[in-house]
Amino acid sequence: DAGVIQSPRHEVTEMGQEVTLRCKPISGHDYLFWYRQTMMRGLELLIYFNNNVPIDDSGMPEDRFSAKMPNASFSTLKIQPSEPRDSAVYFCASSLSGVVTEAFFGQGTRLTVV
């Protein structure tokens, strides 16, 4: 398996524009996580899915953020409209269910909003 695949790797956009980040989890994994990492706040959990269903979105910072998982092999995180404070590295991770299973991370998307 190629691991968790995220696209794009880098995104530079202007304030007010819509941004869509994409993620393909490891085949067979039933959990998918979206995290955001900044120097100030560390690695924050935004939302996670189990079998394509959102379980906890309490980490989503504002209504400008939304996430979907239309099928087991694809998820998106959308920011609309984007703001400079959204600049961060966004990671997608997937895991199997179970107490001792690890989260496998994608390479991340570095988002810069100017």
Next chain:
Amino acid sequence: QKEVEQNSGPLSVPEGAIASLNCTYSDRGSQSFFWYRQYSGKSPELIMFIYSNGDKEDGRFTAQLNKASQYVSLLIRDSQPSDSATYLCAVNRDDKIIFGKGTRLHILP
């Protein structure tokens, strides 16, 4: 109180010495605990996990868990310059995985 707390560092350790990294967590229902290493510009990768009280050793790494004190630690023996990275502590409760902010470790040659 944050769910997972770590000292941000940097922690500077001479090459060949033991590096000790610490983590506390607030949710007593947390079931398993992970240490990830993250090099600058890269994604986190798992080093070790532990779910029972006590010590777990894997090569130069030892994870320690004390559920009564809600405390997890990672010891790195014979520290190498390649161990210089940020170390993230993570906890799993009911498949929800939460991370601390990480501790930056610098191994001095």
